[in-house]
Amino acid sequence: MKTWLIMVMLLLLNACHPLTQMRSDELLNAVGTASISIQHGDTLEEKQLKAMRASKLEAYKELSEQVYGIRVSNLMKVDDQTLGEDRTLGMVDGIIRAAEVISSYPVGDSYVTELELNLRKMKEMAKYDESHHVPPNNVLIF
Structure with a gap:
């Protein structure tokens, strides 16, 4: 009985941990990859450069997915009870x-880029910079 009481007391003390002392993650990391061989280009160097950029x-x-989320839309048609x-x-x-490039390197037929984003720094920069509208994905502006 005494052991049970001690365990309950420890659980209650843990539940009272103040939120202000919890760790807040301000850094986000992301990794992007792109195939080198499928890039358009005359030389291997040109293909590598394009894969690096991709x-x-x-x-x-x-x-962007981590910060803003991703919008998922679905269209499904059923005709005569068949999909x-x-x-x-x-x-x-x-x-x-x-965002800062932490590393960029080739791995086999792929190029890998690692980015790091400090959310606090991003919010600070947004105060001093003008935001521009991002066009929908079907409109290209050059």
Whole structure:
């Protein structure tokens, strides 16, 4: 009985842990990869450069998903009780500031880019920078 009482007391003391002392993660990490061989280019160096850029963009997309979430839309058609068309679309939209490239390197036929984002630094930069509208993914502006 005494052991049971001690365990209950310890659980109650742990439950009273103040929220202000809990660790808050301000750093986010993301990894992007891109295949080298599928890139368009005349030389291996050109393909590697394009894969490097694609992997960096992929890592930024990963950070955007972590910060802003991902919008998932689905269209499903049923005709005469049979499934017809079934399409799912995922979309990420956001502005990432202050991300730093931690590392960028080839691994086999892929290029890998690792990014780190300090959320506090990103919020501070947003105070001093003008935000621009990001166009929908079907509109390209050059």
